[in-house]
Amino acid sequence: AQSVTQLGSHVSVSEGALVLLRCNYSSSVPPYLFWYVQYPNQGLQLLLKYTTGATLVKGINGFEAEFKKSETSFHLTKPSAHMSDAAEYFCAVTDSWGKLQFGAGTQVVVTP
Amino acid sequence: SQTIHQWPATLVQPVGSPLSLECTVEGTSNPNLYWYRQAAGRGLQLLFYSIGIDQISSEVPQNLSASRPQDRQFILSSKKLLLSDSGFYLCAWRAAGSTDTQYFGPGTRLTVL
Numbered sequence: 441a442q443s444v445t446q447l448g449s450h451v452s453v454s455e456g457a458l459v460l461l462r463c464n465y466s467s468s469v470p471p472y473l474f475w476y477v478q479y480p481n482q483g484l485q486l487l488l489k490y491t492t493g494a495t496l497v498k499g500i501n502g503f504e505a506e507f508k509k510s511e512t513s514f515h516l517t518k519p520s521a522h523m524s525d526a527a528e529y530f531c532a533v534t535d536s537w538g539k540l541q542f543g544a545g546t547q548v549v550v551t552p
Numbered sequence: 553s554q555t556i557h558q559w560p561a562t563l564v565q566p567v568g569s570p571l572s573l574e575c576t577v578e579g580t581s582n583p584n585l586y587w588y589r590q591a592a593g594r595g596l597q598l599l600f601y602s603i604g605i606d607q608i609s610s611e612v613p614q615n616l617s618a619s620r621p622q623d624r625q626f627i628l629s630s631k632k633l634l635l636s637d638s639g640f641y642l643c644a645w646r647a648a649g650s651t652d653t654q655y656f657g658p659g660t661r662l663t664v665l
Contacts, residue, residue, distance in 0.1 A: 472651055483558075483642055483656035491652060530596065538584075538651040542596040
């Protein structure tokens, strides 16, 4: 069965510093992987996704993630944090039935 | 382009009262539709999904039910709310036959008192 593990339920970064959110997955089929962002009291917004092809994917708001099959990882990065990046971030993998399995989420706090 | 709507945005209901949350999608046909719940500290929980009218699967036994009276309309209901039904309810859609992106609605904040 597919599953997703996000390391760290809370991450605090300084404005201008690197943002790194870790995601590891397990999957019995070639995975489709996603990162979503959620601002308070809003729905989830797609940041980026990996389906096939290039393993380094770029998303909105300056985020990118790299699919590493050997490490079963899909870590999310942004070179320079902005105050507007404060939100909760979810990693997800599609299972063999097409349903999304979400990680528990990582709350990002950006400090001035 | 496709859009997804949910209403109401917020709802406060007493224990034992009924519930009806509505989700509609525009700009696509025969979408797959999903209901999720976010309860405090519990992440995202898939409640129901539907691949077509009258084709609804329940993921978790609970006090809730779902219906799909029209192709692009998905309704979440309860006959008698429990305190534990409080949470943030999210509807999502995906293109039919796809295992690609799910797109989420703005959500409904339900508080049961």
